[in-house]
Amino acid sequence: MITLLKKSPPAVQALMLQIAAVALVLITLSMMGQRLTPLFLALCCGLVAAVFSYLLGQARWWWLIQLAFMPAVVVMLALDLPPTLFLIAFLIFMLVYWSTFRSQVPLYLSSNKVWVALEALLPAAQPNQVFSFVDLGSGLGGVLTHLASKRTDGRYMGVEAAPLPCLWSWLRIKLAGLKNCSVRWGSMWDADLGQYDVVFAYLSPVPMAQLWTKARAEMRPGSLFISSTFVVLEHPPQRTIQIDDLHHSTLYIWEM
Numbered sequence: 001m002i003t004l005l006k007k008s009p010p011a012v013q014a015l016m017l018q019i020a021a022v023a024l025v026l027i028t029l030s031m032m033g034q035r036l037t038p039l040f041l042a043l044c045c046g047l048v049a050a051v052f053s054y055l056l057g058q059a060r061w062w063w064l065i066q067l068a069f070m071p072a073v074v075v076m077l078a079l080d081l082p083p084t085l086f087l088i089a090f091l092i093f094m095l096v097y098w099s100t101f102r103s104q105v106p107l108y109l110s111s112n113k114v115w116v117a118l119e120a121l122l123p124a125a126q127p128n129q130v131f132s133f134v135d136l137g138s139g140l141g142g143v144l145t146h147l148a149s150k151r152t153d154g155r156y157m158g159v160e161a162a163p164l165p166c167l168w169s170w171l172r173i174k175l176a177g178l179k180n181c182s183v184r185w186g187s188m189w190d191a192d193l194g195q196y197d198v199v200f201a202y203l204s205p206v207p208m209a210q211l212w213t214k215a216r217a218e219m220r221p222g223s224l225f226i227s228s229t230f231v232v233l234e235h236p237p238q239r240t241i242q243i244d245d246l247h248h249s250t251l252y253i254w255e256m
């Protein structure tokens with residue numbers, strides 16, 4: 001049971017632990033013949049869930065989420081907000097974050113300074129030659145639209161799994177009138193990396209080993225694989241570029 005739980009995505013683990021905590025607290029209270037106020041009951045459930053998350057070895061932020069979850073439910077219920085508000089919020093979060101609970105790659109954006117640093121890593125301009133660039137998990141399309149407007153001798157493709165960011169970047173590209181740029185709704189795991197001269201990814205530590213295997217299998221010799229912030233363990237890059245931005249981003253660069 002514990003082994004199965006450990007193999008589940010963290011969000012599923014958290015949900016299961018939260019259910020177990022509520023059940024444990026309710027059973028204990030009924031055996032003791034005790035009744036608590038809703039907020040105190042929620043705090044007890046949160047505390048037990050946080051301890052469970054700690055014992056399972058979840059990351060620290062999950063302890064806080066677990067602690068605050070049930071009290072937040074009670075406070076929200078007390079506010080008596082219209083249920084449609086929760087439905088709308090849920091739908092927006094779902095469309096923005098989509099499969100993050102499984103992929104563990106949420107939406108956060110590269111800085112403008114990263115976009116500028118990427119410009120310098122694109123292939124040198126050659127007469128009558130077009131290079132190709134892909135952003136795996138292209139988010140709101142900032143990387144793509146910036147590069148497509150600066151280096152018009154490139155063909156830019158974004159692959160984005162979440163529907164709302166994908167729609168947003170599609171509109172952004174259309175409104176900017178960028179003919180050399182497009183975005184596709186889908187998974188990066190279905191993209192053929194052999195089509196591109198430069199493959200860029202800003203994801204999370206979780207998919208990097210699998211992405212490296214895919215890049216090695218598909219990318220052409222001489223093409224560039226660039227990862228922002230996240231390394232590939234056991235495969236040091238040939239170059240790194242430190243970016244002086246808010247997140248202290250680092251670009252890791254491999255020539256394949």
Ligand SMILES: C[S@@+](CC[C@H](N)C(=O)[O-])C[C@H]1O[C@@H](n2cnc3c(N)ncnc32)[C@H](O)[C@@H]1O
Pocket residue numbers: 096097103105106107108109110135136137138139140141142143159160161162165186187188189201202203
């Ligand atoms: C950290 S954001 C990076 C956004 C953008 N590349 C940038 O640099 O600003 C990662 C993006 O990858 C997307 N993503 C996660 N898993 C994906 C997958 N398997 N296929 C395509 N996109 C994915 C997420 O929805 C998210 O928008």
